């Protein structure tokens with residue numbers, strides 16, 4: 001059984017972890033059908049930082065995130081989270097994953113899905129905290145609705161609240177805002193980092209949006225076409241908290257341009 005822990009667990013026990021990956025490769029299948037998804041990835045995520053992974057569709061970003069989450073095993077190489085193997089950290093409830101496809105329990109209400117995540121993480125009941133998280137993701141008034149009664153974007157926001165509710169110090173977010181409308185997405189982009197920064201987490205985010213990557217992160221890692229290698233590693237030294245006004249600042253736009261260039265997205269020369 002998961003040992004009970006309180007929200008007042010000493011900081012030393014709940015400090016955000018360092019994530020390290022050495023020479024990580026992942027090959028799916030064998031022989032002629034083999035697909036190499038990740039190639040020779042060396043990566044260190046410093047404790048308490050937010051890193052975004054961007055790259056072409058199908059290049060291997062989710063595979064890398066899933067290996068860090070302990071959901072896939074590297075074919076070769078090693079990953080450690082605070083010195084421990086990912087599946088050990090996952091089993092201990094010390095990491096939390098949110099996917100684009102939110103797997104909420106259909107028979108439970110939004111509030112009960114979030115509360116269950118707290119319970120499974122060994123945290124005490126706290127309906128007020130659950131309510132606060134649901135309110136933060138804009139689900140006020142929908143606490144007692146079941147997933148089938150929520151829109152796709154609402155389900156996704158509920159899944160993000162559930163991910164934050166565990167108090168895990170490692171957040172792995174795979175396109176968490178993919179099905180959220182543009183306006184809500186921007187609001188969540190600006191508000192949610194304050195929550196996870198307040199909790200003190202190491203966060204890894206896969207996103208298709210370069211703007212979102214810059215807005216949320218301390219660092220953006222650009223992956224190449226499959227098999228995914230790291231092709232650029234760009235520090236985002238934009239002051240925090242990030243605000244909507246940053247979106248149009250020259251330094252922000254220069255970073256977006258730099259990342260687009262690393263992705264090979266450049267303007268065609270005028271005819």
Ligand SMILES: Nc1ncnc2c1ncn2[C@@H]1O[C@H](COP(=O)(O)OP(=O)(O)OP(=O)(O)O)[C@@H](O)[C@H]1O
Nearest residue numbers: 028029035037056057058059060061062063064226
């Ligand atoms: N379980 C699996 N079995 C076989 N092949 C897989 C599996 N998971 C992923 N792949 C393959 O590995 C490659 C990388 O997939 P992955 O989902 O990591 O890419 P991605 O960069 O996250 O893509 P997208 O941006 O489109 O979500 C793809 O060619 C995919 O088909």
